[in-house]
Amino acid sequence: MTVSIYEPDLGTPAPASGGAPVTLEINGMPVTVPEGTSVMRAAAEAGLSIPKLCATDSLDAFGSCRLCLVEIEGRRGYPASCTTPVADGMVVRTQSDRLAKLRRNVMELYISDHPLDCLTCSANGNCELQDMAGAVGLREVRYAPGENHLAAEVDDSNPYFQFDPSKCIVCSRCVRACDEVQGTLALTIDGRGFASMVSPSAHEPFAESECVSCGACVQACPTATLMEKSVVEKGQPERAVVTTCAYCGVGCSFRAELQGEEVVRMVPEKAGKANHGHSCVKGRFAWGYATHPDRITTPMIRRSIDEPWQEVSWEEAINYAAGEFRRLQAEHGRNAIGALTSSRCTNEETYLVQKLVRTAFGNNNVDTCARVCHSPTGYGLKATLGESAGTQDFDSVQQADVVFIIGANPTDAHPVFGSMMKQRLRDGAKLIVADPRTIELVRTPHIEAAHHLKLKPGTNVALLNALAHVVVTEGLVDEAFVAARCETESFAQWREFVARPENAPEQLSEVIGVPAETLRAAARLYATGGNAAIYYGLGVTEHSQGSTTVMAIANLAMATGNLGRPGVGVNPLRGQNNVQGSCDMGSFPHELPGYRHVSEPTTRLEFERAWGATLDPEPGFRVPNMLDAALAGQFHGLYLQGEDPVQSDPNTQHVQAALKAMQCVVVQDLFLNETAKYAHVFLPGASFLEKDGTFTNAERRISRVRRVMRPRAGKADWEVTVALAEALGQPMPYSHPSEIMDEIARLTPTFTGVSYARLDELGSIQWPCNDSAPLGTPIMHGESFVRGLGRFMLTAYVPTEERTSRKRPLLLTTGRILSQYNVGAQTRRTDNVHWHAEDRLEIHPSDAESRGVVDDDWVAVASRSGETVLRASVTERVQPGVVYTTFHHPVSGANVITTDNSDWATNCPEYKVTAVEVAKVMQPSEWQREYGEFTARQRAFLPDGNDKTPVTESDTSA
Amino acid sequence: MTPDKLVYMANQIGSYFTTDPQPEHARQQIAEHMKKFWAPSMRATLIEALDRDADVEAQLDDLVRQALIEHRTLLLGSAANA
Structure with a gap:
């Protein structure tokens, strides 16, 4: 769907909320617009273009360029149309001899200090100054050459x-x-x-x-x-x-x-x-x-990871993979193989991979990378509210009076929403931040958090229980909301539980590391400050009590009546582009698309009829189960689409050993990622620019991904899965991803009204979209919760077993940075390395000093899982006793240190709490040395012409 | 999968449901959680280990051990009596 290169610009933004209609006359034409609209915008909406330079409809009117002057009957002078609001009965002229002369004079002044190099200028053909010169009829510049800025130097320091x-x-x-x-x-x-x-x-x-x-x-x-x-x-x-x-x-x-x-x-x-x-x-x-030249665009196979890759045709690669999978099932049983879908791929692609597993593999051994990020969100919100998804749209934040951010860093990890949030905070909303680090939003221009609860890593549940204790014991419960919307019995149990003395802020303060009075003040603000919205991220989910924390968040929102309308809610900020979608599409081993358990006979029958296969009524393996089973000799083959667990999953050496133990690892990806170095079949992937499909974002918004170029390897990712399924004897006769979405809509009640035609018509759709919500659902749980009555869950604080000791006195927590993305396979292959060429260890000055560490020193970070070496950044962003790093560069080995601890309910890894010791060193770790050698050997196995050079120096040297 | 890991995971699940004021309900919830989210082979391996290995029996928290015994049929299905 090609559109014009020129987007219309109406000059000034639409009024914040549609006011009463106002009718005025512009150039003799009646025009009706909402109250608060500027004269410039009213004219533009009527198809009349008023010259402008400083005005654009993404910014508030400024009124500086004096080009948009108009004449208004009964008013003196020539008001700027961008800053003049419409009024009933107003009579406006946008063109007259006098206006033309004024505008030409203004343009003449602009052009008198502007290089007249239009023919060689990069904006030629798309320059508003050039357009305005034409629009006002500028024919000469009468000013003699004089002082000017024409020799000013170009700043090309930014890479982009x-x-x-x-x-x-x-x-x-x-x-x-x-x-x-x-x-x-x-x-x-x-x-x-x-x-x-x-x-x-x-x-x-x-x-x-x-x-x-x-x-x-x-x-x-x-x-x-x-x-x-x-x-x-x-x-x-x-x-x-x-x-x-x-x-x-x-x-x-x-x-x-x-x-x-x-x-x-x-x-x-x-x-x-x-x-x-x-x-x-x-x-x-x-x-x-x-x-990027590192893209691998030809399928490859090999029998062993100690052999060179052999380039083959698509057909040969697919048939080899299918043959191996069938051999492994024949030798080791139906459950000996499985697959991972990706939150980077489209809904249609993840849907097909899980369908392939359930039909062609004949088991439910399918999982997704949401396992290691937001699986507790699915569990916790389903248990309490009845749906595994966030409750609001992003725009809802503009109606929030209190924003409570816990375990999220929106300006780095969700920067565009972070900017929206900043707008609301600058407009007066109060901010509570619960984070072990001082994230940017704690104090940034025009924003200061009312409370920064700088808690110790691993104490989220204690903190939320303390807040709930204040709500319950100080009479801050929204009794009417709870009585109307929630279960009486579970609420009574929860109320009694959180009111216990052991949950009082004074009792938990030392555990949490935040003064009791600060906890009480934050709870009061959340409960009484008006519309209160909770935003959370992986700092909530990636803990041994991740699911408990999500439920504690939902409890708090229910108890204070902060659900079911704009400005409130429980908002998980999803890490990757399609985490929500990959979960929606049935990527977890226990549930079919639409979060319906595989054991439900009616649901299973519906899918069996549609797919023409018998489905297993029992759950399959999760990712960590697959890895453990591989090491136990029970799991032998894995198909990974767009996933890189060697870098992204915890306890790297455990993952590496498990993959080495498998006989057939099939990796479908853009690059020879870390996992592909352990693969036997490489199927070239397609970037989002090379395929059609849909992504579903954190607000349940389904948006189209449209192909802008042909797949560089000849196949879009969905076509590869179709070919693999068919080689395994499971027909998948789709000719376009729109047909896959049609099937999803037929089989998934929350997607009934979704189709590519409808997405083209509406732009995007927030599910549920069905007969009762044909335009989608921006805010969920409006009249009642999806599960009927909201259910309060008991959330006892159980300290993680990962504790500091004399041997490992510091707690490591991990996170992301603005310029890099997740495992960095994409962003490391761009100029974003300018801002983050390596992962560093943030350490507090007192911890650094006691270890003799200064900025830029190499330091060894050792946990019970392993050791790696990073450079130190000494900063007060982290608190004493806590160190922090990112995981964007493979050589950093951040996950060499993280452990196999995980959430009790979902096995989401506990990335956020690892006991470590830090020491100044002069050389890379043993793991890094082995990594460098292994990587060099694997690159040498690539056929000529493929990726043989390090992506960055930091890829192979510490 | 090794019984050690399964014992650890089962005890972790148990630690959540310990707060339930009704032990009978807690045992039911533990078993249903395993039934809903664990592959059958994992449940079978743990129960088999519980049957034959006193160490495993000792490592399991009381509530979890009781849940496995009480809800054996739910967890193993038709294989429960094998």
Whole structure:
């Protein structure tokens, strides 16, 4: 679906809430718009274009360029149409001889200090200054050459865009975008009058400033002052295709702007309902991995991981994999093989992989990477509210009075939603942060958390119980809500439980590491501050009590009546682009699409009829079960689509040993990832730019992924799964992913109304979408909970067994950073390495000092699982006794240290709590040395022409 | 899978349901959790180990051990009497 390269710009935003209709006359035409609309926007909606430069509909009106002047009967002078609201009966003229003269004079002044190099300018053909010169009929510039900015130097320090101040008209759109849209305030107008200049931070180059490279300033710039380097290099795009970002769970809508099949730039779509025209450095700029030379585009096989790869045809690779899987089942039983779906792939692709497992493999040994991130969300929210999903849409935050963030770092991991959140916090919402680290939102320009509960890692449940204790014992329960919406018995049990003295803040304060009075104040604010919304991430789920924490969060929201309307809710911030979707599609071993257990006879019969196969009524293996079973000699074959457990799963050496024990590991991926080094079959994957499908983001929003280029290996991922299924004797006669979605809709009650035609019509749809909600469901649990009455669950605090000791006195916790993404397979193959070329260990100054460690030192981090070596960053972001690292670079071996502890209910790994010791060292760890050797050997096994060089130095050297 | 790991996982499940004020209900919930989320071979391996290995019996928390014994049929299905 190709769309125009030009998006309409109505000049100013629509009024915040649709006001009463106002009718005015513009150039003799009656125009009716909502109260609060600007004259400029009213004219644009009527098809009348008023010249403008400083105005754009993504930013508040500024009124500085004086180009949008109009005449209004009964008013003196020439008001700026962008800052003048409409009024009933107003009579406006947008064109007159006088206006034309004024505008020409304004343009003449602009052009007098602008390089007249239009023919060679990168914005040629898409320049608002050029357009306005034409619109006002500028024919000459009468000013003699004089002082000007034409010799100003270009700042090309940012890897993705350049700043050419000689072309700047000081309209402040970039400064305002950084302020209003992104909320970073990295830009300012420095100087006064003629000396006014856009300045990143304090006269710093862009790359060294506070700029987070979200691209909002580039998008807002009306000239070539801020321009993507890809456009400077390639020229203006010729067409655009609307698609969905393949990075985090925000699921931003983008326009892939193209020349032929080549992406020139990715621009966030203004109509995108998740992102409203905003983006982050990953989605906006880090797409170059799709055409990176490391891509492997020819299928390969080998009998042993100690042998070189052999390039083969698709047919040969598929038949080899199918033959091996059948052999293993014949020799070791039906349950000896399984598969992993990916939260990086589309709904249609994950649906097909689980269908392949349940039909062609004949078992339920299918799992997904949500196992290691948000599986506790599915368990906890299903148990309490009745649906394994977040309750709100992102826009809901704009109606929140209190925002409670626990175990999430939105400005790094969900940056576009983080910016939306910043807007609301700057508008007055109060903020509570519960996090062992000082995340950016604790204190950032114009925002300061009312309470930062800097808890000790592993004490989430204690903290939530303490908050609930205050709610219950201080009479802050919303009794009417609970009586109407929740189970009487489970509430009574829970109320008695949390009211016990052992759950009082004073009792738990020392365990949590937060003063009791702070806990009490935070609880009071959450319960009485108006609409209160909880946002949480992997800092909640990736614990031995992950599921308990999710249930404690739901309890707290129910008890205070903070569910079922805008501005409130329980909001899991999903890590990857399609975590929600991969779970929805039946990727877990115990449930079919739509979260229905495999043991339900009616559901199973429905699928058996549709799929023409008999289904196993018992749950299959989870990922950790598969690995354990492999080491026990009971599990021998694994098909992994877009997954890299060697890097992403805990206790790396355990994962490596388990994969080595398998006889047939089939990896379908873009690159020779860490897991592929243990594979016997490599099936080339397709990037999100090369296939059709859908992703479902953290707010249950299903959005289209649209193919903009042909698959580089000849097949989209869904076609590969179809071929494998058919080689295994299970026909999957689909000709397009839309047919797969049609099947999903037929079989999944929450998807009944979803189709590609409907998605094209509505842009995106939030499930449930069915006869009772034909347009989808932005806010869930409105009148009643999905399970009927809300169920309170008891949430006793059980300390993790991973505890500090004299030998390992520090607690390691892990997380993400803005510029890199998860295992980094994509972002490490982009210029994002500029900001994060290596994973580092954050350590508090007191812990560093006692170990003789200073910034940039190499330090060994040792746990009971293993040891790795990282460079130290000494910072007060972490508290004494806590160290922190990211896991974006394989050589860092962050998961060499993490343990096999996991959530009691779901086996989600406890990445967030590992007891470690840190010591200054001079050389890499033994694991890193072995990793380097193994990686070099595996790369040497690749056929000529494929990836033989390190992606980055940090890939192979510590 | 090794019984040690299964014992650990089972005790972890038990630790959640310990808070249930009705032990009978807690035992039922433990068994239903395993039935719902554990592959049959995992349940069979644990119960077999409980049957033949005194160490396993000792390592299992009381509530969990009782749940496995009381709900053997639920957990093993037709193989319970084999």
